[in-house]
Amino acid sequence: xxxKNKILIIVAAFILLIILGILSVRKPDIGYQLTPREALDNAxxxxxxxxxxxxxxxxxxxxxxYQLIDLRTPYDFLQGHIRKAVNIPSSVLLQEDNLxxxxxxxxDSVTIVLYGNNQSQANLPWMLxxxxxxxxxxxxxxxxxxxxxxxxxxxxxxxxxxxxxxxxAFDFASLLEINTSASGESPDNHQPEMIMPxxxxxxxxxxxxx
Amino acid sequence: MVLAILLSAGMFLFEEPxxxxxxxxxxxxxxxxxDSHYWSTDLVADKIIKQDPALLLIDVRNPDEYLDFSLPGAxxxxxxxxLDPEWEDYxxxxxxxxxxFSNDEIYADxxxxxxxxxxxxxxxxxxxxxxxxxxxxxxxxxxKQSDPEEAFALxxxxxxxxxxFGGGSIDAAPASQPEKIEIxxxxxxxxxxxxx
Numbered sequence: 001x002x003x004k005n006k007i008l009i010i011v012a013a014f015i016l017l018i019i020l021g022i023l024s025v026r027k028p029d030i031g032y033q034l035t036p037r038e039a040l041d042n043a044x045x046x047x048x049x050x051x052x053x054x055x056x057x058x059x060x061x062x063x064x065x066y067q068l069i070d071l072r073t074p075y076d077f078l079q080g081h082i083r084k085a086v087n088i089p090s091s092v093l094l095q096e097d098n099l100x101x102x103x104x105x106x107x108d109s110v111t112i113v114l115y116g117n118n119q120s121q122a123n124l125p126w127m128l129x130x131x132x133x134x135x136x137x138x139x140x141x142x143x144x145x146x147x148x149x150x151x152x153x154x155x156x157x158x159x160x161x162x163x164x165x166x167x168x169a170f171d172f173a174s175l176l177e178i179n180t181s182a183s184g185e186s187p188d189n190h191q192p193e194m195i196m197p198x199x200x201x202x203x204x205x206x207x208x209x210x
Numbered sequence: 211m212v213l214a215i216l217l218s219a220g221m222f223l224f225e226e227p228x229x230x231x232x233x234x235x236x237x238x239x240x241x242x243x244x245d246s247h248y249w250s251t252d253l254v255a256d257k258i259i260k261q262d263p264a265l266l267l268i269d270v271r272n273p274d275e276y277l278d279f280s281l282p283g284a285x286x287x288x289x290x291x292x293l294d295p296e297w298e299d300y301x302x303x304x305x306x307x308x309x310x311f312s313n314d315e316i317y318a319d320x321x322x323x324x325x326x327x328x329x330x331x332x333x334x335x336x337x338x339x340x341x342x343x344x345x346x347x348x349x350x351x352x353x354k355q356s357d358p359e360e361a362f363a364l365x366x367x368x369x370x371x372x373x374x375f376g377g378g379s380i381d382a383a384p385a386s387q388p389e390k391i392e393i394x395x396x397x398x399x400x401x402x403x404x405x406x
Contacts, residue, residue, distance in 0.1 A: 030235045036293055036324040043320050044290055091243040094236055123316050124242045127323045132235050165314035169341040172279035175348050176376060 030094060033133030042130060048138040050113050052146050052163060059083055059151075067105050071116045071125055072144070082115070082147055090116070090125045106134045115140035115147075119165055233329050241326055242319075248337040249309055251346045252364065255371040257307075258282055266306040270321045271313060281311070281343075282375070292321045301330040311336035311343075347371050 034042070042048065058066045059082070068085035070077050077087040088098050105112055112134065114122040119141050126139040140147075142163030149160045162169070233241070241247065257265045258281065267284035269276050276286040287297055289312075301308065310318035310333070318335045326333055336343070345351070350368035353361035 032232065032235065032327070036327060040290070040293055040320070040324055091239070094239050120315050120319065123319050124323055125239075127320060128235060128239060131327070165341070166312060166316050166339075168275070168313045170344045170348075172340060172344060172348075175344055176279070 030099070030132050032131050034131045036131075039127065039131045043127065048126065048130070050138045050140050052140065052142045052150065055082070055113065055140060055147065056151060065110050067110050067112050068140075069102075069112055069114050070144070071114055071122055076117070080144075080148065082144065082151075085115075090121070093125055093129070102129065102134055102137075106136050109136060112137045113140050114138070115143050117145050118143040119163065231329055232327055238323065238327055242323065247322060247326075247334055248315070249334045250337050251343045252367065252371075254281070254309060254311075254336050254343075255347050255375070256367075259371060259374050262307075264305060264307050266300065266308045268300075268308060268310050268321075269312070270310055270317050275313075279340075281340075284311075287321075289317050289321055293324060301325055301328075301333070304331045307332050307334060309334045309336055312339050313341055314339045347375060 055066070055068070068082050070081050070085040070087045071090040071093070072081075072087070073089055074087055077085075081087065086101075088101075092098055093102075102112060112129075114126050114129075114137065116122045119139065121143060122139045126137060129137045142161070146160060146163050254265075254267070258267075265283075267281050269280045269284045269286045270289045270292060271286075272288050273286055276284075280286070285300075291297070300306070308330075310321045312318045315335055315338060318339060322333055322335050338346075347368055350365055350372060353365045
């Protein structure tokens with residue numbers, strides 16, 4: 001009887017240890033601090049959009065309270081990045097040490113500016129961090145491609161893209177009219193172009209096969 | 211006995227008081243970090259042309275822009291109204307592939323993440339938005355002679371899609387197009403017979 005009890009106690013202690021171990025390993029809970037409605041109102045207010053020109057001035061002033069976060073892959077980061085930026089790829093944004101780093105910056109009222117190659121790459125990470133309660137997080141318009149154009153490569157031949165990407169690049173309705181009138185006048189012009197190259201390729205392939 | 215108590219205590223500790231209708235921030239990050247929620251303009255065009263009954267396009271721009279131009283069959287829910295309870299039935303119907311779009315993908319993505327967080331299913335965003343739609347579907351670039359065959363297939367698809375979305379151009383020359391396609395088909399078949 002004593003032996004059986006001993007075994008039971010040992011097993012119970014063992015299970016308790018396992019449970020405690022799992023509990024201590026479990027990540028700290030990250031919860032939402034903003035409701036979807038609050039997050040939407042914040043996004044609509046556009047207060048967290050940082051213009052590329054502002055970042056250029058902030059870079060010249062060493063005491064500015066900005067911390068740039070590069071959300072691209074480490075490979076892209078090594079190819080070139082904005083000065084003083086820290087690389088946290090967006091896929092590991094919520095890893096414990098990264099999150100602690102961001103939370104500490106936030107507590108020290110440092111403005112965190114997220115950027116990717118373009119605004120879109122930083123948009124969703126920004127929305128996410130905002131919703132889990134990091135208040136001083138902002139998003140860079142234009143992204144690295146634009147900054148590279150004005151700072152690193154100012155004499156490039158290519159025109160800078162418009163960083164206000166949500167503005168319509170075309171007058172869509174008139175584009176439709178152009179298409180309609182163009183194909184209405186000379187419908188033959190378009191069709192040979194699209195059929196001809198296909199025809200050539202197929203005939204050569206058939207010869208080679210036999 | 212002791213074991214049962216310990217196990218039940220363990221189960222109790224594991225129970226999380228999370229809001230059941232929301233997904234965790236980690237899962238939300240996973241949902242967008244592989245870009246799988248993006249649909250290309252070509253895929254959207256294909257689904258519109260094939261009149262996919264499960265496709266539900268949602269234009270999150272303001273009503274003025276929507277009235278000026280939008281995709282065929284798109285519903286207008288401006289971004290500021292996207293969380294209004296009257297639209298919830300649309301999002302919770304899991305049979306639909308809901309595709310958000312705006313001029314770029316920024317506003318559409320913002321609508322996406324707020325609804326994805328609430329665990330609605332099958333939400334997508336049209337990659338590049340209408341600005342990309344204009345340069346791929348409405349004005350497709352002509353592939354170079356050295357481009358792979360897929361580029362030509364894509365180009366001919368886009369030219370066909372352009373005619374579909376171009377409005378009047380379909381009515382302008384409906385008779386001449388099928389004839390031409392038939393001729394090319396016949397040539398191919400005779401060439402293949404002769405070779406073998």
